[in-house]
Amino acid sequence: MKRKSLLIVLIMLWCQLPILTFAQPMEVSLTDYDRLLRAAYAAAQRGDLLELRALVDELIAIGHVRMPNGELAHVDHYWLAEALGQSVPDTPAIASRLGALIDALPPGTAIAADALQQWEAVLNEPPFNRDRSESWFTRFLDWLLEGLANLIPDIPDVPVAPELSDPSQITPIVWVILAITGLLFGGLIFFWARNMRRALRPVIQLAKPDAEAEPVTFSEAQQLAEAAQRAGDRRNAVRYLYLAALLWLDEQKLLSFQRELTNREYLSRLRDQPSLYAQLTPIIATFEAVWYGLQTIDEHAFRAYEQQVATLIGQTGTRYEATA
Numbered sequence: 227m228k229r230k231s232l233l234i235v236l237i238m239l240w241c242q243l244p245i246l247t248f249a250q251p252m253e254v255s256l257t258d259y260d261r262l263l264r265a266a267y268a269a270a271q272r273g274d275l276l277e278l279r280a281l282v283d284e285l286i287a288i289g290h291v292r293m294p295n296g297e298l299a300h301v302d303h304y305w306l307a308e309a310l311g312q313s314v315p316d317t318p319a320i321a322s323r324l325g326a327l328i329d330a331l332p333p334g335t336a337i338a339a340d341a342l343q344q345w346e347a348v349l350n351e352p353p354f355n356r357d358r359s360e361s362w363f364t365r366f367l368d369w370l371l372e373g374l375a376n377l378i379p380d381i382p383d384v385p386v387a388p389e390l391s392d393p394s395q396i397t398p399i400v401w402v403i404l405a406i407t408g409l410l411f412g413g414l415i416f417f418w419a420r421n422m423r424r425a426l427r428p429v430i431q432l433a434k435p436d437a438e439a440e441p442v443t444f445s446e447a448q449q450l451a452e453a454a455q456r457a458g459d460r461r462n463a464v465r466y467l468y469l470a471a472l473l474w475l476d477e478q479k480l481l482s483f484q485r486e487l488t489n490r491e492y493l494s495r496l497r498d499q500p501s502l503y504a505q506l507t508p509i510i511a512t513f514e515a516v517w518y519g520l521q522t523i524d525e526h527a528f529r530a531y532e533q534q535v536a537t538l539i540g541q542t543g544t545r546y547e548a549t550a
Contacts (some may be wrong), residue, residue: 253290253298256332262288263328266306267488270321275310278320282306294332299336317498318518366418373414440485441466444473459517460528467535468513471506474539489514503537 254262262285269278285303293299309320441447451466473493476483480496480502489510496503512531515521523531 252287253292254288255292256294259288259291259301260328260331261329263324267321267324267328270317270324273317275315275317278317279310282310318514321518322490322514325490327487329490329494360367370414370418390482441469441473444470444477447473455528460523463528464513464516464523464531467532468509471509471535471538475502475506475542478542480542488522502538502542505541509534509538 243547252355262281266281266285269281282303286307288301288303290298291301299534305323308318443452447466451463451470452464454460454463472481472483475481480499481492493503493507493510496506509531512523512527512534516523
């Protein structure tokens with residue numbers, strides 16, 4: 227009987243061994259943690275449950291985050307697994323909570339790392355990755371002398387008497403050779419200058435914007451909002467009106483518009499402007515409910531939302547003109 231009980235205990239411990247082995251919390255750097263949170267936040271905003279579940283597995287495995295000063299911070303993301311375990315996950319709520327976690331992180335983590343990688347990538351591409359062991363002037367002289375050696379014909383030996391030191395006594399054939407040499411030299415300089423202009427043009431060309439490019443000015447966003455409203459697409463009209471409000475505040479030097487920022491990060495930058503903070507908060511709430519929450523908005527609610535945006539634009543415009 228004792229042997230049987232001992233065997234049962236050993237079997238239970240053996241079954242629990244994989245759980246104990248894989249349950250060890252993982253430690254990551256603050257930069258990697260910030261990157262995972264932002265990727266999960268973007269997936270939740272898009273409603274991409276497949277990518278969000280893949281990122282949740284990585285987040286749940288994280289137990290500690292190594293801060294820049296060397297300290298360890300404990301994190302727990304099992305709430306995210308419970309939220310995704312529901313029959314219909316509330317992605318707007320998940321995005322809001324992930325946005326709050328991003329706002330709580332110290333600034334300047336992933337953005338600085340990405341900027342450094344982009345900077346290194348640009349420097350590794352032509353024309354910046356040239357060998358700097360030789361100066362540009364040395365390379366130019368080598369190229370010029372090589373071109374002259376290939377283009378200038380062999381100059382026949384011309385006996386020059388000692389008394390021909392006076393330029394007026396130089397034979398006509400020497401003048402012809404000197405003229406041809408000067409023309410060839412001038413042509414090489416011309417072609418070199420033209421090639422240098424082409425080489426100094428940007429290597430990476432920006433892609434041409436398509437017909438559905440994002441607005442970059444307040445007037446463009448306002449026109450897109452009006453077009454969507456006329457087409458009966460209130461959901462896109464709400465989004466373009468929200469972008470118009472952000473672009474307007476950016477043009478009035480009241481808020482810097484950056485597409486990678488979350489809505490909570492925009493509000494956090496207006497903490498020192500209570501009036502503007504109070505005006506933008508309901509606009510963001512309506513936008514998140516309609517765009518991310520897929521809530522329908524009737525004509526009356528849309529008119530109220532449109533009036534909120536118009537009031538914000540009118541009051542901030544007057545204030546900016548008064549202080550300009």
